[in-house]
Amino acid sequence: MSAPDPRQAALDAVLALVVELGEDMQHGLAALGLTPARSHVLWQLRATGPAHQRVLAEALRTSPRNVTGLVDGLQQAGLVSRNAHPTDRRAVVVALTDAGEQLVDGLEAGQQELAGVLFADRPDSEIAVVADVLAAAVDRLRVAVATAPTVRGSA
């Protein structure tokens, strides 16, 4: 379609990857009885260890109400447990169960495998450029979002 702006082409590729990646992830998670939102909770707990629901809500950038629902589902699936806070009887501490921890380990293994599939047959030098440029893009986007209310993409 007539060689466009290289930046536009790069963004197009990113967006296409987003779509494809998102669908594959969703299918993979569904096969494990998970949803993207619930897997976020698991990843977060694994990164930070046991956490208050309020802290989880902030980290996931969602409402406390939503965390209640997500933790409900994960607890029912036996992937997390709700524990009493040692000093604050209002607070709930959410922690990964053994099954939950095992499941996230599996997700991480899948992710590494995925990285291999996506970038196979490409020299490390190119991959390094991609990682560098995209990491910088994330930073720029964060700054832009913080400055202006919204930069605006689409999908």
Add this chain to the structure above:
Amino acid sequence: MSAPDPRQAALDAVLALVVELGEDMQHGLAALGLTPARSHVLWQLRATGPAHQRVLAEALRTSPRNVTGLVDGLQQAGLVSRNAHPTDRRAVVVALTDAGEQLVDGLEAGQQELAGVLFADRPDSEIAVVADVLAAAVDRLRVAVATAPTVRGSA
């Protein structure tokens, strides 16, 4: 965190960009009274012209039932119209209204602006590498998904 596999680093950057990009898009769309799913319909209609709902369902990889709901919302917002099919009285042809077309134009302009923001201050040579590697990654992912049921990522 100890220099990891460059491929893993690149995937991490992609995923981080996905999260940040996704949130910004969602905010931008919400400001226009849109959702990601509805904007997909608009983009699709713009790419292909007026379409049957059944074709839309396939293109969006969702159920016909879902298309009914999405088109309902867009029609109510005055962005698309439902028209009779010339020969098949069962079928409904969905088309962008002028307002809908205008809105997608605006989305595209925002997308181009976004591409500029993300990749500012980077030489074209690097951007070209990124576009090339990511486009290849999308292809590989599609093949992998078609071959194995799911490659598995996470989020």
Add this chain to the structure above:
DNA sequence: TATTGTTATACTCTATAACTATA
């Protein structure tokens, strides 16, 4: 008999507001 789109039903994610129990 097959196809198009709909209604019916259900589940998840998300958000806001009101409420309870603590602090």
Add this chain to the structure above:
DNA sequence: TATAGTTATAGAGTATAACAATA
């Protein structure tokens, strides 16, 4: 009075199944 988490309510996205109209 403020905070943590819940219930109440509502809208959107998605999926399956049953159904009407048409092919």
